[in-house]
Amino acid sequence: MRAVVVNQPGGPEQLQFQDFPLPKLQIGDLLVKVKASAINRSDIIAREGQSNYLATPILGIEVSGEVVEVASGTNIEVGTRVMGLVNGGGYAEYVVMPADRAMKIPENLSFEEAAAIPEVFLTAYQTLFWLGELTDQDTVLIHAGGSGVGTAAIQLAKQMTQAKVITTAGSQDKLDFCRSLGADVCINYKEQSFEEEALIATNNQGVDLILDFIGASYWERNLKSLKTDGRWIMIGILGGSEVNKVNLMELLQKRVQLKATLLTPRSDEYKKELTKEFVQNAMPLFIQNKIKAIVDQVFQFEDIQNAHKHMEANKNLGKIILRVN
Amino acid sequence: MRAVVVNQPGGPEQLQFQDFPLPKLQIGDLLVKVKASAINRSDIIAREGQSNYLATPILGIEVSGEVVEVASGTNIEVGTRVMGLVNGGGYAEYVVMPADRAMKIPENLSFEEAAAIPEVFLTAYQTLFWLGELTDQDTVLIHAGGSGVGTAAIQLAKQMTQAKVITTAGSQDKLDFCRSLGADVCINYKEQSFEEEALIATNNQGVDLILDFIGASYWERNLKSLKTDGRWIMIGILGGSEVNKVNLMELLQKRVQLKATLLTPRSDEYKKELTKEFVQNAMPLFIQNKIKAIVDQVFQFEDIQNAHKHMEANKNLGKIILRVN
Structure with missing residues (x-):
């Protein structure tokens, strides 16, 4: 072959x-x-x-x-x-x-x-629900809204919860598309300061959950966007790996929960369980055309x-x- | 008054x-x-x-x-x-x-x-169980084993679970005392490399949970000590607040869960619930003299x-x- x-x-x-x-x-x-x-x-x-x-x-x-x-x-x-x-x-x-x-x-x-479907939807599912513990009352900030995981996460969050979805992307086309998938607040990161927009959209409270594909270049701004006791799930480092100067006092004061994750290196057992739960909870939404690949x-x-x-x-x-x- | x-x-x-x-x-x-x-x-x-x-x-x-x-x-x-x-x-x-x-x-x-009792035992309880999700199968690394929270955490971990406890302290007196409280592995951080000892004690797997009061000065060494999918609970920065150069790829590859917490600024409701659970689960151990103030x-x-x-x-x-x- x-x-x-x-x-x-x-x-x-x-x-x-x-x-x-x-x-x-x-x-x-x-x-x-x-x-x-x-x-x-x-x-x-x-x-x-x-x-x-x-x-x-x-x-x-x-x-x-x-x-x-x-x-x-x-x-x-x-x-x-x-x-x-x-x-x-x-x-x-x-x-x-x-x-x-x-x-x-x-x-x-x-x-x-x-x-x-598999990689991006399972990643988004794992990130939003298993690690992010997203609830109906939450606001979630999904970076790279036009990416594979981004488009999956916007749909899963909007179809499976009542959470408010804020997303970032770098072009009007992508933002329009994110909105068509259900995103509530769409921020052009090239033209707007996403952390300011996230604070405005949350009445200055910050978001409960961040899906971070960006890493180093957004470190400070993600921290500013996050609510006290917020969860910050890191799943990629498109914006670089190395953060110069991390102030741990800021993490303590916000009681940040930072969870870094990758799906591919995880065990067969983990992937089996994740797939099983995804099929049960999310697959019907594909059949009903509520979620699109x-x-x-x-x-x-x-x-x-x-x-x-x-x-x-x-x-x-x-x-x-x-x-x- | x-x-x-x-x-x-x-x-x-x-x-x-x-x-x-x-x-x-x-x-x-x-x-x-x-x-x-x-x-x-x-x-x-x-x-x-x-x-x-x-x-x-x-x-x-x-x-x-x-x-x-x-x-x-x-x-x-x-x-x-x-x-x-x-x-x-x-x-x-x-x-x-x-x-x-x-x-x-x-x-x-x-x-x-x-x-x-209140501050250190409630902090240790919150850190070990609510945030750290300590289980019988885990190994936990408790820094500053001779401190208030350290002595509380060693006792709670040993009396309420079957977990293995590794602790660090800076004098033989403190280490002897930690051992008398039940700590399984006692490391003098002034004479030994705690991360190497933690790896030896875990068959090179690393620990499942770290209680970190130290912060910046132990950042790299805590990361080395931690198992893949390990939980790292930060509750103090006795060793400084500012970490120069954090490599996010290392966090991703280990799928680190870093949770920063403080107890004092938390809500009345949180303290009420924590106190209630602590009274129920830990207070009998004081009455039985299994845990000491x-x-x-x-x-x-x-x-x-x-x-x-x-x-x-x-x-x-x-x-x-x-x-x-």
């Missing part, structure tokens, strides 16, 4: 195709013929050689496709349309998926749409290098999809 | 006695004739003019004493021996205490012992300046008490 590996750590030009034998199944596994895969920031980090979470040299952590073989210990049938997280190997014609994190694709969703652009499998370049240009609104088979 | 106020922000010499009328009660309040009060770090911070949480110019946030008057809305009788947190005013002959955070003093405890030294009320100097010298093992009446 054809699959994408990294020649040597570096830019998109280092992505190349290589032939592999079909992956072997273990108890509880499915073999999935991949219809679509999706690009994630963590793929770029892996391509650059900055992480090695994956069990295989083949990149890609989520797919949609058709089950073509099942190992013992599963009750999913051959032919089932599934989507889900994989432990690497998603940029390939076939991939192994643990059956306990395979989600059946609702009939109203295409394979391309389905591939846009947000596809920015579909690239052909052969065009993988351009798909990575597109993500690195930060132009995407929603997910970047690879059509594999 | 006589009470202690701050002349102007500064050192212990700024503490002076002043006459005040008896404080007025509101619905739900008790008037307590103070038998003993205790010194806290937050009193020193208030004395230095760095905080103004208190509703009165009189310092002091915890007392033991006898109820001499009750407002409507309480069911505690005049004459009851009580201990508890007050909203300032504890360095005085009389103080107002909301009845819903008055704890009846067990018969086996003196007023001096009782005054050593740790009194370092008792100062006469008039000797308040020396009591503050003693705390600032970091020589105390347990609580510094003021005998008021």
Whole structure:
């Protein structure tokens, strides 16, 4: 089968195709013929050689496709349309998926749409509910509202709670789109001071919850935006990793709860439980068309290098999809 | 009545006695004739003019004493021996205490012992259980093991869970005492590298929970000591407030949960709920002599300046008490 590996750590030009034998199944596994895969920031980090979470040299952590073989210990049938997280190997014609994190694709969703769901919606779900403990009374600040996780988080927060959603993005197009997804307050971070707008929108109280993909460059401003006893969930560092001068007294005085998280390196058990709860609570909303998979652009499998370049240009609104088979 | 106020922000010499009328009660309040009060770090911070949480110019946030008057809305009788947190005013002959955070003093405890309980045990309880979610399977690293909160936390952790307790202190006396309270691993931070010892004691996994009173000077070493998915509760900054260079990628990779907390500025409701749970779960252990109030030294009320100097010298093992009446 054809699959994408990294020649040597570096830019998109280092992505190349290589032939592999079909992956072997273990108890509880499915073999999935991949219809679509999706690009994630963590793929770029892996391509650059900055992480090695994956069990295989083949990149890609989520797919949609058709089950073509099942190992013992599963009750999913051959032919089932599934989507889900994989432990690497998603940029390939076939991939192994643990059956306990395979989600059946609702009939109203295409394979391309389905591939846009697992990573960003599970991340958003984990961040908003498991770590963020979002309630109906809360106001949540979701940065990068036009990103994959951002568009997922806005929808989940608005459809599953009565919380007020404040979001930031860098263009009017993205902000309009965020509003169409339900965001209550949309801030252009290039033209407005998001921390001032967040305070205005919360009667100077600050927000209860921040979803922070940005990191260092927003550190001070996120701290200003946060309410006393607020929760600050860090899930990315698009704005850099290194904060010069952190004042711990400020954290104490606000009684900040800062939780840093990544989904990919977490255990199989964690992903299984997260998937199970997500299917139960959020999947009906996809079936009812209340929540949409947000596809920015579909690239052909052969065009993988351009798909990575597109993500690195930060132009995407929603997910970047690879059509594999 | 006589009470202690701050002349102007500064050192212990700024503490002076002043006459005040008896404080007025509101619905739900008790008037307590103070038998003993205790010194806290937050009193020193208030004395230095760095905080103004208190509703009165009189310092002091915890007392033991006898109820001499009750407002409507309480069911505690005049004459009851009580201990508890007050909203300032504890360095005085009389103080107002909301009845819903008055704890009846067990018969086996003196007023001096009782005054050593509220702030440090409630802080330790909040930190270990409400924020730290300590379980039987956990290993917890408790810094400043000889301090008021340290001695309280060691005892609560060992008496209420099966958790493994690692503690740090700066002298053999303190370490021996921590061991006598139940600490499993006692590290002299002046002679040993606590992060290396914590890793050795956890089979290189790191600890599940850190109680951090130190802040900036231990930042990197606490991060090294912490397990993936570990909880890091910050409750003090004896080692400074300002951390130069925080690497957020390290927080992400360890999926650190950093929770900063202070008890004094929290709401009346919070203190009421915390007190209620503490009385239910921990007070029986005092009655059974399984947990001890740790009194370092008792100062006469008039000797308040020396009591503050003693705390600032970091020589105390347990609580510094003021005998008021």
